[in-house]
Amino acid sequence: MDQQKANVLLEAKDLKVDFILDEGTVRAVNNVSLTVKRGKTLGMIGESGCGKSVTAQSILRVVPSPPGRIVGGSILLYAMNGDASVDIASLDPKGKAIREIRGREISMIFQEPMTSFSPVHTVGNQIGEALILHRRFSSEKARQESISALARVGIPKPEQRVDEYPYQLSGGMRQRAMIAMALSCSPRLLIADEPTTALDVTIQAQILELLRKLQDEEGMAMLIITHNLGIVAEMAEDVVVMYFGYAVEYGDVNQIFEAPLHPYTRCLWDAIPSIDKKSDRELTTIKGNVPDPFSEFAGCPFFERCPEAMPERCELSPPPLVEVVAGHRVRCFLYEVKANG
Amino acid sequence: MVEKQVLLEVSELRKYYPISRGIFRRVAGYVKAVDGVSFSVNQGEVVGLIGESGCGKTTTGRCILRAITPTSGSILFHNGKAQDVTAMNRDELRDYRRNAQMIFQDPYSSLNPRMSVLEIVGEALYVNGVARGRALEDRVRVLMSQVGLKPEHMRRFPHAFSGGQRQRIGIARALALEPKLIVADEPTSALDVSIQAQIINLLQNLQKTLGLTYLLIAHDLSVIRHFSNRVVVLYVGQACEVSDTEELFRAPRHPYTEALLSAVPKPDPKRRGNRIVLGGEVPDPAAAPLGCKFHPRCPYSQEVCRTELPPMIEVSEDHFASCHFSETLKLRAV
Numbered sequence: 001m002d003q004q005k006a007n008v009l010l011e012a013k014d015l016k017v018d019f020i021l022d023e024g025t026v027r028a029v030n031n032v033s034l035t036v037k038r039g040k041t042l043g044m045i046g047e048s049g050c051g052k053s054v055t056a057q058s059i060l061r062v063v064p065s066p067p068g069r070i071v072g073g074s075i076l077l078y079a080m081n082g083d084a085s086v087d088i089a090s091l092d093p094k095g096k097a098i099r100e101i102r103g104r105e106i107s108m109i110f111q112e113p114m115t116s117f118s119p120v121h122t123v124g125n126q127i128g129e130a131l132i133l134h135r136r137f138s139s140e141k142a143r144q145e146s147i148s149a150l151a152r153v154g155i156p157k158p159e160q161r162v163d164e165y166p167y168q169l170s171g172g173m174r175q176r177a178m179i180a181m182a183l184s185c186s187p188r189l190l191i192a193d194e195p196t197t198a199l200d201v202t203i204q205a206q207i208l209e210l211l212r213k214l215q216d217e218e219g220m221a222m223l224i225i226t227h228n229l230g231i232v233a234e235m236a237e238d239v240v241v242m243y244f245g246y247a248v249e250y251g252d253v254n255q256i257f258e259a260p261l262h263p264y265t266r267c268l269w270d271a272i273p274s275i276d277k278k279s280d281r282e283l284t285t286i287k288g289n290v291p292d293p294f295s296e297f298a299g300c301p302f303f304e305r306c307p308e309a310m311p312e313r314c315e316l317s318p319p320p321l322v323e324v325v326a327g328h329r330v331r332c333f334l335y336e337v338k339a340n341g
Numbered sequence: 342m343v344e345k346q347v348l349l350e351v352s353e354l355r356k357y358y359p360i361s362r363g364i365f366r367r368v369a370g371y372v373k374a375v376d377g378v379s380f381s382v383n384q385g386e387v388v389g390l391i392g393e394s395g396c397g398k399t400t401t402g403r404c405i406l407r408a409i410t411p412t413s414g415s416i417l418f419h420n421g422k423a424q425d426v427t428a429m430n431r432d433e434l435r436d437y438r439r440n441a442q443m444i445f446q447d448p449y450s451s452l453n454p455r456m457s458v459l460e461i462v463g464e465a466l467y468v469n470g471v472a473r474g475r476a477l478e479d480r481v482r483v484l485m486s487q488v489g490l491k492p493e494h495m496r497r498f499p500h501a502f503s504g505g506q507r508q509r510i511g512i513a514r515a516l517a518l519e520p521k522l523i524v525a526d527e528p529t530s531a532l533d534v535s536i537q538a539q540i541i542n543l544l545q546n547l548q549k550t551l552g553l554t555y556l557l558i559a560h561d562l563s564v565i566r567h568f569s570n571r572v573v574v575l576y577v578g579q580a581c582e583v584s585d586t587e588e589l590f591r592a593p594r595h596p597y598t599e600a601l602l603s604a605v606p607k608p609d610p611k612r613r614g615n616r617i618v619l620g621g622e623v624p625d626p627a628a629a630p631l632g633c634k635f636h637p638r639c640p641y642s643q644e645v646c647r648t649e650l651p652p653m654i655e656v657s658e659d660h661f662a663s664c665h666f667s668e669t670l671k672l673r674a675v
Contacts, residue, residue: 200393205604230606273567283538
């Protein structure tokens with residue numbers, strides 16, 4: 001057990017985030033629990049509006065507030081030796097403690113690198129900023145460090161690129177520069193929110209390769225947020241499937257791909273066409289749409305769309321979290337029956 | 342076997358955009374968005390157009406509909422008689438556009454927010470004098486149920502619909518004049534996975550019931566494999582491979598196709614890490630390399646690739662590739 005604990009870098013427990021708006025309350029994250037292991041990759045998968053980005057934002061405490069608020073749960077970040085921990089969820093989002101964590105312990109890369117860089121500062125200044133702030137580097141030393149950071153992410157002619165502005169770089173290069181910026185202080189956790197969605201397939205392959213290489217070199221953990229099942233299969237050791245703010249399934253990547261348990265996960269798997277073979281059958285669809293964010297459910301939020309819904313049961317009370325096999329948890333009534341008898 | 346009837350024949354299509362510089366707007370060069378693309382589309386077929394951004398797939402689609410006028414080349418549309426789309430006058434184009442319609446990628450920006458569904462879907466019918474008043478409403482009702490929308494929602498505006506439903510509105514609009522050819526430009530890439538499957542199934546069913554022909558522009562290769570009969574692979578404005586879909590995925594003959602197939606992350610954790618990662622980036626279409634456009638990134642490139650543009654050759658029946666070594670290279674399938 002202790003051995004297992006020592007491997008944990010970050011643990012979210014029953015995290016709840018609400019957005020309080022004039023039109024009502026959006027429960028963006030509902031009792032989400034997940035674990036990021038040291039040096040490993042957790043893949044978070046789900047469709048738009050499932051709460052995956054908000055979960056990531058909560059970990060850095062950058063949820064726009066108001067209207068967003070963490071209303072429950074904890075996010076524990078464990079120290080090197082695994083004993084002491086900080087509860088990120090209870091920190092002041094503008095305080096010194098969280099600012100020590102942002103960029104140094106945990107950093108993040110985004111889907112659209114153009115919108116996350118400042119257009120009026122050079123790439124080098126933006127990479128160096130964290131070094132000057134966290135490591136108290138002189139500006140000359142920060143510049144040198146920025147050049148080697150750019151070289152490490154495979155940007156040609158880094159000594160020239162360091163003085164260029166983001167608009168002068170191509171999409172793939174910008175994403176590399178953003179990775180260089182995120183990794184400048186050697187964080188222990190890198191959160192990548194749809195890191196390759198805006199990129200072409202061959203460039204996507206380059207970026208994924210780069211992330212994996214840097215992870216091997218630095219030993220950092222990653223949380224990769226994506227809607228692409230292929231990327232999760234390619235990169236992650238563990239997977240969490242999100243639906244309407246709930247973590248509906250959590251397990252090891254092989255378990256999730258070989259034996260998906262939650263009806264939503266299974267539907268999602270069947271809904272993607274295969275690149276390996278042509279099939280004459282129609283694609284399996286999930287009926288209906290993702291529910292309106294303001295909806296409230298007494299029972300399972302997937303109930304209306306679920307092909308295996310049990311009318312009385314699923315509609316009335318929230319489904320329990322069941323550990324079906326060691327390490328493979330699912331939030332569904334189907335397995336409660338099996339677990340009990 | 343039924344004799345294949347050609348519906349559309351694109352040959353040597355080119356679209357250049359001038360780049361002007363200086364105070365006299367002197368033409369300093371050209372962006373060769375499409376640079377000599379040839380392929381044909383048979384009646385009732387789905388032809389996939391794939392490639393990365395800037396490869397000219399959207400420009401090709403728009404030229405085919407004459408949304409933009411190509412610089413040179415011809416596009417023959419066979420409808421009774423063969424007519425060159427690039428040489429049509431206003432009246433001929435009006436007729437042609439009843440037969441060729443488009444579905445767009447973004448279901449948000451492609452619908453006018455100030456028009457109701459009735460107006461959006463019915464506009465073409467009204468403008469072309471096909472139907473008015475009651476008859477128009479009846480026709481819109483039929484179209485809406487054909488694409489899985491509730492006809493009673495026809496007075497609603499686009500904002501009241503979800504992304505998937507909006508895409509259905511776009512499809513109903515494209516179907517209104519009973520076209521023969523539909524150019525679908527990334528019809529599912531803005532949608533979530535579960536909704537994407539609904540739209541693909543809908544497009545497939547409509548094809549079967551209405552005998553439509555699709556030119557499907559997409560970058561998602563699994564959608565292409567699922568849906569299309571033949572594939573045209575584009576790279577920097579040129580076709581590098583044209584083939585039957587199954588054959589393309591089983592035995593690609595152009596190194597770019599091989600790399601593209603290999604680069605797609607497969608949803609199977611057991612196949613991790615087994616892929617070709619190309620170096621470099623897609624070249625700028627304003628300054629494409631000489632010789633084979635792919636040579637700077639090609640793992641198999643030789644001296645000849647740097648200087649000579651490879652011709653498109655038929656490597657096996659109905660399978661074309663433009664690579665100097667397509668006969669000898671042993672390339673990997675998916």
